[in-house]
Amino acid sequence: MTRPTIGDIIAHDSLLFSRVSLQREVPKTKSIYNAIMDYYSHTEYSPSPAQIERNRWVFFGLLRCQPWMAIPAGILIQFCYGSVYAWSIFNSPINRTLADDPNRGRSEVTFYIALGVLGVTGAIFGPWIETSHPQKSGIIGMIVFFAGHITTALAIQVKMFSMLYFGYGFVAGIGLGIGYVSTIDAVSKWWPKARGTAAGCAVMGFGGGSLAFSYINKWLIDSFTLSTAFIVLGTINFSIMFVCIQFICPPPPGHNLDGIPVIETNTEINLTLGRAAKGSFPDRSQTAKIEEQQPRYMHVFGSERPVIHISLAEAxxxxxxxxxxxxxxxxxxxxxxxxxxxxxxxxxxxxxxxxxxxxxxxxxxxxxxxxxxxxxxxxxxxxxxxxxxxxxxxxxxxxxxxxxxxxxxxxxxxxxxxxxxxxxxxxxxxxxxxxxxxxxxxxxxxxxxxxxxxxxxxxxxxxxxxxxxxxxxxxxxxxxxxxxxxxxxxxxxxxxxxxxxxxxxxxxxxxxxxxxxxxxxRLFPALPHQIMRIRIFGRVLRVLWLPSDRIDDTASVADSVSMNQTAQSTSPLRHGLRRKRLHVELLTKEQEQVAWEEYLFLRAVQYQLLKESGNM
The missing domain is CATH 1.20.1250.20 (MFS general substrate transporter like domains)
Incomplete structure (x- = not known):
């Protein structure tokens, strides 16, 4: 019999995430709904071997790509996009130039339109951004953002609020949405073990732009006509972003784990049997020690690190x-x-x-x-x-x-x-x-x-x-x-x-x-009589509604009730007459780990039984 993998078990278990829905036969003629679901179900960037080789070089192929390059490039790109938060500097001059009543505040609406379009753009173009080269989506976002500034300058020249709303609110808002998402996520993917810090650095540039452009915009208004100020502002942003985007590229295949890990493996314990951590071969006593330390499910599955794949539609x-x-x-x-x-x-x-x-x-x-x-x-x-x-x-x-x-x-x-x-x-x-x-x-x-x-x-x-x-x-x-x-x-x-x-x-x-x-x-199945389970500050808190005679004050419910135990069969009348009590427990790390390993082991047994009975 072929040795089952944890991934097989995860895929088979009906309680877990499953991609069965994606394996059904696709109809020859797709409806609009199916087309949308297909668009939101495939978000993997799949470069060709030639593209992978090109991705090793940045800045027009002159420099070898290094992970640290994405950080300053991302900060400066986000710095330019952050100029949208300094829009309030333009409100009074635009209202005086375009409005019959400067106190009506019609220019302020432009900012709200831009932010509204930003969010909608991110939601619509997200899957396309994910499947595209970040430099490609970044350049498109940069060009559209620049076009919004040029359209805004034209709107001021012809004194049309509708063109102003379209130019900066709609067009620049689209460019902002595409560029914001593609840059931040491209930067964070280079640092899988420090994603929070990497993304925080990139987004910090956006905040810095909102601060700096308050003064830059004021200088532009004082130095040029209002329409020319937008042309100069757009040109400044375009020039900076064009240079920085040359340093943005995706990491090589395998840099990020292809999926979400099901177990947090300890590299010192879950070594491939027969090889030590430093590449030398262990003696018999070392091998025995490693085997003894491994959980029961690892004895069945070896050192495989299982993952779950979740499509955007499933998310x-x-x-x-x-x-x-x-x-x-x-x-x-x-x-x-x-x-x-x-x-x-x-x-x-x-x-x-x-x-x-x-x-x-x-x-x-x-x-x-x-x-x-x-x-x-x-x-x-x-x-x-x-x-x-x-x-x-x-x-x-x-x-x-x-x-x-x-x-x-x-x-x-x-x-x-x-x-x-x-x-x-x-x-x-x-x-x-x-x-x-x-x-x-x-x-x-x-x-x-x-x-x-x-x-x-x-x-x-x-x-x-x-x-x-x-x-x-x-x-x-x-x-x-x-x-x-x-x-x-x-x-x-x-x-x-x-x-x-x-x-x-x-x-x-x-x-x-x-x-x-x-x-x-998300994989943990609920215990019998469980009302709620949440994790607070890394600890699992469970609330159960148990019959009084089922509560053991000397031990945790995690120890006294199996993870996959079914409720004791009782007649409906007797069950209704039994007194129940609310039981709250905060699991220790050790209790949680024992329960999790028991769950994986029972899934392994379930899989093997199904294989032997011919039901799989």
Whole structure:
């Protein structure tokens, strides 16, 4: 009999991820639905041997490709795309030039359109970006982004808001979505063991661009006509990105694991039998020691490292994907709203428009610049932290910190404590930037490196929803109270806004708790009578509703109930009369490992029995 592999078992087990749906016969004539599902099911980049050889060289084939080159190139590319966050500098000049009433604020709509299109573009083009060479998608994004600037300059020249919305909002938004996703994910794939840090570095460039271009845009407006300023800005971005994109290329095949590991192997234990770690051959006692250390399932399967392959379509059907999506949206909504309203909040609550007008302790533009610096720092600090302590643990901390900040900020407003208010905003901004820096690595860990661009593209729609809807809700509440006669410095309208934002963050926190971030958590079958199982800070917490006579206070349920034990058969009447109690247990690492190894071993036995009975 052919020796079964763990991969065979995983594929056979009906409780696990399966690609059976992809193995069915494809109809000759594809419907639109089938075409879409096919597009979202194949996201692997498959270069030819000649292309693999070309990928070894960068900068027009003159330099040997090195992993570190992707980091500075990615930072500078994202720096240019980050200029979109400095759009507010253009609002007043554009409104004065194009609008009959400069106070109507029609230019501000352009920014919301650009962010909305960015998210939709990422979701639509994600699979194509994943299957394409990152330099190809990066160049297309760069060209489209430049075309948006040229169209914007033309719109200002002919004084048409509709062309402005189309040029910068729609065209530049498409280029931004393609370039943002392709660059970050290309950089992170070079560092599979430090994805959080690599992605955080690249995204840090985006935050740096938002900070630097506030001053660059102001200089352009003072030095050129408004239409010429956009041509110069587009040319600057295009030139920098054109040079940097020459250093972006995909890693060679095998650089990233083709799938998601099912087991975390210990290289000192799970060696191929007959060969020692340093290449020498062990003696009999060493071999015996290695065999003794191996779990039971490894005696059956050898040293194979099994993986699970998940298509994008399967990832999108997973409730873990959408729980993380909600958590990501909750993590960014607060600071996205504050980002555009912080100057108004400072002036109305603590400055010249407050109940007792005075100069604020810190000018609003300086506070915004410092906030941008914290945004940048959070992206790399949180990304690095997630590599150390885990993605889910880090994300839970980010959301918890924001909840505390949102509880305390209304108190600082009521007490007039300006500096504590500002410090809390800056701390929350670290969490905001950190979410962007960590999410590409989080998605890669959960659904595989071949789905990173695709999943990341879908997640960018949360960016669009949070910025557009969050901004509209905040402004709508403020305007409603102002129309009722409240003054801009009245705190009630701001307290209500902080309350709804805190509710959103709390919902995201709860969703994050239930995200099964590791493949082990998704493969674990439920125990009989289990109500809930979540992982908090690396430990498994289980809640069970057990009959009183089944609870043993001297031992953990993990020890007393087998992972695959079926419930004891009882008559419905007797079962209904038995008293039950809620049992909560926090598994130790050792208990979890024992249960996991038992699960793999039982799957091996199941597979062998099915093979012997001829049912496979």
């Amino acid at each position: 999108l059907k997973s409730h873990d994907f959408w729980l993380l999506y909600v958590a990501f949206l909750a993590n960014i909504v607060f600071c996205l709203v504050i980002l555009s309203n912080l100057p108004a909040l400072i002036n109305r609550l603590f400055g010249r428009e407050s109940k007792t007008p005075k100069d604020p302790p810190l000018e609003a533009y300086v506070a915004v610049s410092i906030e941008g610096a914290f945004n940048m720092a959070g992206r790399i600090i949180v990304g690095f932290t997630s590599d150390m302590i885990g993605r889910k643990t880090t994300f839970i901390i980010l959301l918890a910190v924001q909840i505390v900040a949102l509880i305390c900020i209304p108190i600082t407003i009521s007490s007039g404590n300006f500096w504590l208010f500002l410090i809390l905003i800056w701390i929350a901004t670290i969490c905001y930037g950190g979410g962007f820096g960590m999410i590409p690595a989080f998605l890669s860990d959960m659904f595989g490196s071949s789905n990173t661009s695709s999943c990341h593209g879908v997640f960018l729609t949360a960016w669009s929803i949070a910025s557009v809807c969050g901004g509209l809700v905040f402004t709508g509440i403020v305007n409603r109270y102002l129309s009722k006669g409240y003054k801009p410095y009245d705190t009630k309208m701001y307290h209500i806004n902080f309350v709804w934002m805190m509710v959103v963050v709390v919902i995201g926190f709860v969703c994050c708790l239930f995200v099964r971030s590791s493949i082990r958590d």
